Amino acid sequence: MQISKRADVPDLDVRRVRGNVIEQRQISPDGYHLILARDGVDVEAGRLVTLHGRSLVEDRSYTVVSGERDEHIEVLYRLIPTGVLTPQLAALQSGDTIEWSGPYGQFVLRDPARPIWFIATGTGIAPCRSYIRTHPNLDITILHGVRHTAELYFRDEFSSYKYHPCLSADTAPDCHSGRVTQRLKDIHCPLEAHYYLCGAYEMIYEVQDMLLDKGVSPDHIFNEGYYYRLDP
Ligand SMILES: Cc1cc2nc3c(=O)[nH]c(=O)nc-3n(C[C@H](O)[C@H](O)[C@H](O)COP(=O)(O)OP(=O)(O)OC[C@H]3O[C@@H](n4cnc5c(N)ncnc54)[C@H](O)[C@@H]3O)c2cc1C
Structure with a gap:
């Protein structure tokens, strides 16, 4: 109907x-x-x-x-x-x-030919998988923040991309300890890239400010807020 x-x-x-x-x-x-x-x-x-x-x-x-x-x-x-x-x-x-x-919704890829950074918390990784299954040749850097390794959903499908799993309440040899915002502090963010932020609003606000401080244009930042964080 x-x-x-x-x-x-x-x-x-x-x-x-x-x-x-x-x-x-x-x-x-x-x-x-x-x-x-x-x-x-x-x-x-x-x-x-x-x-x-x-x-x-x-x-x-x-x-x-x-x-x-x-x-x-x-x-x-x-x-x-x-x-x-x-x-x-x-x-x-x-x-x-x-x-x-x-x-x-409106959280579609604006320009698949550009370098893309996808920064997510929790289930906010969902659109990233949708993007790479649709456009397998994307130049994409993925930062995914979760509490425990079990929440690194679909991680096997991201292994051929630039993938940065971040654990806030766990440690694992191939993961960064701490939130995505801590990881982002140490990385160079190319100004020509498009940045897609998805998941907890708290992360989105913080990452947006960090990207603007690094000189990224607000026109290159796209957001999809899902929820306010329940966990400390
Ligand atoms: C545009 C948009 C897209 C969304 N896409 C997804 C998605 O792909 N997958 C998904 O799991 N959720 C997604 N959500 C959140 C989803 O719509 C629901 O809010 C969520 O599933 C909880 O529903 P509920 O009725 O069980 O809990 P509710 O009774 O609505 O909420 C209970 C509490 O849970 C918090 N909460 C909601 N979602 C989460 C979460 N994922 N992690 C931690 N805390 C949360 C809320 O802030 C609220 O305080 C999306 C939300 C929006 C606005």
Whole structure:
């Protein structure tokens, strides 16, 4: 069914469907990879879908983690045990159905030919996977900040890129200790690159200030804020 278009994304062909759950994989203690039948809906890399709960106040946004040519629509989410929608999502099994709509959002790649820096916390890594599955030859540098190694979602798919995993509550031989902001302090940031920041708002505000201090133009910085951090 076609539904009315959101004012901020006037050109998108938004559809609402009741789709089949193809598969649900728990990929970390609280990370889930949910795979939904595409139902003929095209979703550009970096755009999002709304997963619909039992009523309007339970609807939540999720950036797709799938590439444009992938057979299914995929999302990555963190289960918030006290949250409204994610406990409902975590109960889904293959063959169940869920209402979803999309595409929405604006966090698409502006220029895939440019050097790209993707700086994320937690599940904010989702659009990065969507980008590289859609554009495999990107010149991309990835900084991913999480608490524990188990939350370095899809890390095997990032290993052929310039990948900087950062752990704030753990140590591992091939990871940086500390937040992405600590890692960013020590790195040269090319001024011609485009910077995509995604995840916790606190990280986005801090990284934005750091990039501006390093001389990056505000026109080269793009943000997708997901949440305010629950953890200290
Ligand atoms: C544009 C956009 C895209 C988003 N894309 C994703 C995505 O791809 N994957 C994803 O997991 N979430 C994503 N989110 C967050 C998502 O929409 C929900 O807010 C989240 O899944 C929690 O929903 P809930 O109903 O279970 O919890 P709620 O009852 O809505 O919230 C409970 C608390 O959890 C916090 N919270 C929400 N998400 C997280 C998180 N990931 N980590 C830590 N704390 C969090 C909130 O700040 C809130 O205080 C996105 C949000 C926006 C605005």
